Amino acid sequence: MPMNQSAPKQPAKPPASSPFAWMIWILIGTCIGGGAAALAFLGPNRNSNDPAPNPKIAAASKSPSALPAGFEATLVNKSQPQSQQPKGMVWIPGGEFSMGSDHRSESLCGLPGVTNDAVPIHRVYVDGFWMDQTEVTNAQFSAFIEATGYVTVAEIKPTKEEFPTAPEENLIAGSTVFKPTQSPVEFDNYLQWWSYVPGADWRHPAGPESNLENKEDCPVTHVAYEDAEAYAKWAGKRLPTEAEWEFAARGGKAGELYAWGSELQIDGKYQANIYQGRFPVDGGDSALDGFAGIAPTRQYAPNPYGLYDMGGNVWEWVSDWYRHDYYARLRSSGQVTRNPQGPTDSYDPMEPDQIKRVHRGGSFLCSDRYCTRYMVGTRGKGEVRTASNHLGFRCVKAD
Numbered sequence: 349m350p351m352n353q354s355a356p357k358q359p360a361k362p363p364a365s366s367p368f369a370w371m372i373w374i375l376i377g378t379c380i381g382g383g384a385a386a387l388a389f390l391g392p393n394r395n396s397n398d399p400a401p402n403p404k405i406a407a408a409s410k411s412p413s414a415l416p417a418g419f420e421a422t423l424v425n426k427s428q429p430q431s432q433q434p435k436g437m438v439w440i441p442g443g444e445f446s447m448g449s450d451h452r453s454e455s456l457c458g459l460p461g462v463t464n465d466a467v468p469i470h471r472v473y474v475d476g477f478w479m480d481q482t483e484v485t486n487a488q489f490s491a492f493i494e495a496t497g498y499v500t501v502a503e504i505k506p507t508k509e510e511f512p513t514a515p516e517e518n519l520i521a522g523s524t525v526f527k528p529t530q531s532p533v534e535f536d537n538y539l540q541w542w543s544y545v546p547g548a549d550w551r552h553p554a555g556p557e558s559n560l561e562n563k564e565d566c567p568v569t570h571v572a573y574e575d576a577e578a579y580a581k582w583a584g585k586r587l588p589t590e591a592e593w594e595f596a597a598r599g600g601k602a603g604e605l606y607a608w609g610s611e612l613q614i615d616g617k618y619q620a621n622i623y624q625g626r627f628p629v630d631g632g633d634s635a636l637d638g639f640a641g642i643a644p645t646r647q648y649a650p651n652p653y654g655l656y657d658m659g660g661n662v663w664e665w666v667s668d669w670y671r672h673d674y675y676a677r678l679r680s681s682g683q684v685t686r687n688p689q690g691p692t693d694s695y696d697p698m699e700p701d702q703i704k705r706v707h708r709g710g711s712f713l714c715s716d717r718y719c720t721r722y723m724v725g726t727r728g729k730g731e732v733r734t735a736s737n738h739l740g741f742r743c744v745k746a747d
C-alpha cells in the first residue's frame with residue numbers, strides 16, 4: 349500500500365520547540381537509530397572471503413526448484429556440539445545459505461527502500477554456535493548490573509566533546525523514546541514520533557516516571573552497542589555476527605520471507621510482535637498480535653531452531669559494522685563467504701558522519717505501512733552509542 353494512503357495530508361511538524369531537538373536529530377536516524385558522537389577506532393580487518401568447501405554439509409532444506417529466484421537451498425551442518433548445552437541457549441548447527449533479500453519484497457512495505465541495502469542475495473557459510481533462545485531480558489540485564497555495577501551509556505551525562513554545539517543545559521543523560529502522535533502524519537520526519545527523553549534508560553524505559561514492574565521478562569532496551577557488548581563479555585558470550593543471526597533466524601529454511609515462513613500470518617494469527625493499524629498515531633496500534641508496545645519474550649512459537657522473537661518485539665544489535673554496499677561487495681567475489689565478520693568500516697550514505705553497526709529483526713513498531721524490516725533478510729542500522737526503547741540484543745557462544 350502506498351504510504352500516503354495510510355497517512356492523510358498533514359504538514360510535518362518537527363518539534364523545533366523541544367530543547368532537545370538538536371540532540372534527537374543526532375541520535376535518531378532512518379527507521380531506528382542514527383548517531384551521536386563518532387566513536388573510536390574501527391575494528392580490525394575481520395572480513396574473510398576465503399572460499400572453502402564445507403565437508404560437513406548434509407541436508408538440503410528445500411528443493412532448489414521451489415525457491416524464489418536468487419535463493420539456493422540451505423545446507424545445514426550435521427555436526428553436533430561438543431560442549432554441554434548452556435542454559436537458555438540452543439545449538440545452531442551452521443552451514444551454507446543464501447543471505448539477504450530481493451527487491452520483490454519492496455511491494456510488501458509502504459516505505460520505499462527497505463531492501464536496498466539487503467541486496468543482492470549472496471552465499472554465506474557459518475560455523476555452528478550456541479545462541480540465546482530469547483532477547484536478553486530485564487531480569488538478566490539486572491543481574492549483570494548487580495554483579496558489576498556497570499553504568500549504561502544512557503545513564504551518563506553527554507559531554508561537550510560529544511556534542512560541541514549543544515547548550516550546556518541540554519547535556520542531560522537520557523535516551524530516545526517512541527511517542528505516538530496525536531493525529532495521522534506523513535512519514536517524512538521521524539522527529540514527529542521520536543523524542544529524546546532525559547532520564548530514560550533501561551530501568552526507566554518510557555522516561556523517569558516509568559519502571560520495570562511486571563517487565564522482568566521483557567527484553568532490556570535502551571542499551572547502546574557497548575552496553576550489549578559489556579553484558580555479553582560478563583556472561584561469557586559475544587554478540588552474533590550478522591550472518592550468524594540470519595542463518596539462525598532462517599531456521600534451516602531457504603528463501604522464506606519471515607523467520608516463521610513466507611506468510612505474515614499463520615491460520616489468521618500473527619507470529620511476532622509487530623504493529624498493526626495506523627502508525628504512529630496514539631491508540632493506532634490495534635494490537636491484533638496481542639500486544640501494543642513491547643511484549644515479554646516467548647509469546648509466539650519459536651522457529652525451527654528453538655529461537656523466539658527473531659522478528660519483531662525489539663531490534664537486536666549484531667557485531668558487524670554497517671555498510672550499505674556490503675552485500676554487493678560479497679556477491680561480487682563470486683564465492684561463498686565463510687564466517688563473514690562484516691566490513692572493516694562503517695558507512696551509511698544517508699548519514700555519512702555516523703558510525704553504525706547493524707541491527708536485525710525489526711521491532712514492535714514495524715508495520716507494513718512504514719517499515720517491514722521484520723522480514724528475515726532485511727537489515728537495520730544504528731549509531732553505536734544510540735539506544736532506544738525498541739532496541740535490545742541477544743548473545744551467542746562458541747561450541
Ligand SMILES: [Ca+2]
Pocket residue numbers: 621622623624635636637638639640641712
Ligand atoms: Ca504488537
